Every structure is written in structure tokens, then in C-alpha cells.
Amino acid sequence: MPSPDRPRSTFAAAKGWVDPLVVLIVAVLVLGLLVPATGTFADVLAVVRTCAIVLLFFLYGARMPTRxxxxxxxxxxxxxxxxxxxxVLLPVLGLLVQLLPDAVLAPELRTGVLYLSLLPSTVQSSVVFTSVARGNVAAAITGATIxxxxxxxxxxxxxxxLMTATSGPLGGSLSGILLQLLLPFVVGQVLQPWVGGWVRAHAPLTRTTDRATILLVAYTSVSQATVSGAxxxxxxxxxxxxVAVCAVVLAVVLVVTWWGGKRLGLDRADRAALVMVGSTKSLATGLPMAAVLFSPAVAAGVALPVIVFHQLQLATCAVVARRVARVE
Structure with missing residues (x-):
């Protein structure tokens, strides 16, 4: 499922370590804190958000060749x-974070770290960083897609x-998961042979949809949390x-995937792909899916670790990819 961090923005992140998308997300987060949506406006935004999420997952299915x-x-x-x-590895680390006491990390942020650990990989970021690392790009594309x-x-x-067991009921809806996430994706996959070529040829359309949906979800989630006092x-x-907890989680995954790949007998190119795909998490999937899986107050707290980890992975993988490229 392609994430919004396209090659252009990812290369910019590799040089400057600041993703423009993250800047926009921070801007709408501040807007949600200072000028939260209320009343009829909030109701209309909720409907628009639902429609945007449905369209997003339909396009995911439509542009992804099954072959x-x-x-x-x-x-x-x-x-x-x-x-x-x-x-497996990242969810285990997410569960270990749940052992931290409330005095160290607030329960809602621990919940967000666990949710983050359950997300799929990025696509564009992991592929670009694999290329920078002189790794197996084809395997990275396939692995991230799978x-x-x-x-x-x-x-x-x-x-x-995992999250219900550790954090109690989170306000998710099975019907929401089926109707807003799975069904649109399946419909997109069914129609992919006919519309997939057109969708892939119009990358600006999907890029705009990705980013607009993420920004809309970020604003509405924070806005609802502000109104509720979350x-x-x-x-x-x-x-x-x-930030420190996310940095430790990322560091552990980078080390385990690199040396674990060596123990498995993977060559340098395959290990580079494993590191870049195995250590990244998708912001594009994480924020829209959180809006479906959780109640508004929980979704806002969950969003913050996803955003923090996203920026950390861009900055860190930019450095790691260049170092791996020098390994023979």
C-alpha cells in the first residue's frame, strides 16, 4: 500500500531530514488545537473524512497489481x-513498551506506540532508501507491497x-473496518485490471488523495480530542x-534486521532491503486506519506516536542507507 512519502519528498528528507508532509501535519495539529471544529461543521467534516478514507483504500486496491x-x-x-x-518483531517491542509505568510514558501514548508497531511498512520510502543503500530494490517493492x-x-x-487485551475497549467498529477499509480495497483489486493502468499513470491524483486524507484525519482527530479535553x-x-522511546524501538529493529539477515544467510543487497522495509511504518495507512479503528479521543493520542516515528525513520534511514551502501 503506497505511502505518501514519495521519492521526491523522501530524497529531500534524506538531505534535510524534514518531510514536508510532517510540517503540514504539525500545522493542522496546531490548527486543531487552536480552532477545533464544532457543531455542524464538525459533523460535515466527519462525513467528508469517511468518504475520503473509502476513496483512499479503493485507490490502494486499484493501483496495486496482484501479480x-x-x-x-x-x-x-x-x-x-x-x-x-x-x-512479529515490532509488535513484540510495542508490547514491551506497555510495561513502562505511567510516570514514564502516559497510557494513551503507550497505546499509540503499540498501534504504531502493528502497522504495515511504507512503500515509497523503503524502496527509495533501499536504492540509496544499493540493495535489492525489486525485493523491497514486493516486500512492502505484500x-x-x-x-x-x-x-x-x-x-x-493485542490492544483490547492491553488497553481495554478502544471504540473501534467491525462494520467500519469492513465497509471503510476492506470492502473498498477489495473492490479496487477487482477493478484493477481495468482501471489500474489509468490510476498508476495519474500519480498526482493518488498523491493528492493520500495527503489530503491524512491531513483531514489529523485535523478532525485532534479537533475532536481538543473538544473532549483529551x-x-x-x-x-x-x-x-x-521521542526517546520511538528512537529506541527503531534502533533495535535496525540492528536486529541487519544482523539477523546476516545470520539467515542473506547477501548484502537482500539485507539492505530487509532493513529498510522491516524498520519502517506507514503514516499513510496509520492515520486513516486509526480514524476507523478507534474512538475520536483515542485516535488523537494514537496519531502522535505514528507522526513522531515517521519523522524519525526518515531521518535515521537516510543516514543508515548511506552507511549500508558503503558495506561490501
Missing amino acids: EVVDGLRNWRLQGSMLGATY SNVAGIVLTPLLVGV WDHLTAVALVVL
């Missing part, structure tokens, strides 16, 4: 390692199993601790 996913399964050792890093296809089912399933206990210290 690419099937062909990529042949390299089972590398693809299995990527899926293992995304849906991760995102699986994420349509696995992420809501893991949220239901931010009353959030402090600067809590944000610093959150």
Missing part, C-alpha cells in the same frame, strides 16, 4: 523475514487482539520521552 505480490512470494526467506520484522496487502487484514486483527494532561516532558 507483483504473487511473483514476489518466490523469495520466501527474504519476504518472510520482512513480514516477521513488521508483524506487507501492505496483509496489513488490510492483519493490522485490524492485531489491534483487536490533551489536558499532555506535557513537553511526555513528548520528549515519546
Whole structure:
């Protein structure tokens, strides 16, 4: 499932370490804090947000060639390692973060870190960084695509199993998952042979849809949380601790995937792909899906770790990719 961090913005991040999308998200977060939507305007935005999420996941399905996913399964050792890093290693780390006491990291932020750990990989960012690292780009494309296809089912399933067990009921809706996420994606895949070529040829359309949906979800989630008072206990210290926790999680994944790939007998190019796909998480999937899976107050708290980790992964992987490129 392609994420919004396209090659152009990703290369910019590799040089300047600041993703323009993150700047826009921060801007709408501030707007949601200072000028939250209320009344009829809030009701209209909620409907528009639902329609945007449905369109987003339909386009995900429509632009993703099914044959690419099937062909990529042949390299089972590398693809299995990527899926293992995304849906086993990172969720385990997310669960370990839940052991931190409330005095260290607030419960809603711990919930957000766990949710972050359950998301699929990015596509564009991981592919571009694999290329910078002189890695197996074809395997990265396939691995990230498989991760995102699986994420349509696995992420809501893991949220239901792991997050309900650790955090209690989170306000999600099974009908919302089916109607807003899975059904549009399936319809897109069914129509892909006929409309996929046109959708892929009009990248600006999908890029605009991705970013507009993310910004809309970010504003409405924060706006609803502001109105409900969900931010009353959030402090600067809590944000610093959150950044530190996300940095530790990312560092562990980078080390484990690089050296674990060596133990599995993967060559340098495959290890580079494993590191870049296995360590990144999709902002494009994370924010819209959170709006469906959680109640508004929970969704706002969950969004913050996703945004923080996204910026950290861009900055860190830019450095790591260049260092891996020098490894023989």
C-alpha cells in the first residue's frame, strides 16, 4: 500500500531530514488545537473524512497489481523475514513498551506506540532508501507491497487482539473496518485490471488523495480530542520521552534486521532491503486506519506516536542507507 512519502519528498528528507508532509501535519495539529471544529461543521467534516478514507483504500486496491505480490512470494526467506520484522518483531517491542509505568510514558501514548508497531511498512520510502543503500530494490517493492496487502487484514486483527487485551475497549467498529477499509480495497483489486493502468499513470491524483486524507484525519482527530479535553494532561516532558522511546524501538529493529539477515544467510543487497522495509511504518495507512479503528479521543493520542516515528525513520534511514551502501 503506497505511502505518501514519495521519492521526491523522501530524497529531500534524506538531505534535510524534514518531510514536508510532517510540517503540514504539525500545522493542522496546531490548527486543531487552536480552532477545533464544532457543531455542524464538525459533523460535515466527519462525513467528508469517511468518504475520503473509502476513496483512499479503493485507490490502494486499484493501483496495486496482484501479480507483483504473487511473483514476489518466490523469495520466501527474504519476504518472510520482512513480514516477521513488521508483524512479529515490532509488535513484540510495542508490547514491551506497555510495561513502562505511567510516570514514564502516559497510557494513551503507550497505546499509540503499540498501534504504531502493528502497522504495515511504507512503500515509497523503503524502496527509495533501499536504492540509496544499493540493495535489492525489486525485493523491497514486493516486500512492502505484500506487507501492505496483509496489513488490510492483519493490522485490524492485531489491534483487536493485542490492544483490547492491553488497553481495554478502544471504540473501534467491525462494520467500519469492513465497509471503510476492506470492502473498498477489495473492490479496487477487482477493478484493477481495468482501471489500474489509468490510476498508476495519474500519480498526482493518488498523491493528492493520500495527503489530503491524512491531513483531514489529523485535523478532525485532534479537533475532536481538543473538544473532549483529551490533551489536558499532555506535557513537553511526555513528548520528549515519546521521542526517546520511538528512537529506541527503531534502533533495535535496525540492528536486529541487519544482523539477523546476516545470520539467515542473506547477501548484502537482500539485507539492505530487509532493513529498510522491516524498520519502517506507514503514516499513510496509520492515520486513516486509526480514524476507523478507534474512538475520536483515542485516535488523537494514537496519531502522535505514528507522526513522531515517521519523522524519525526518515531521518535515521537516510543516514543508515548511506552507511549500508558503503558495506561490501
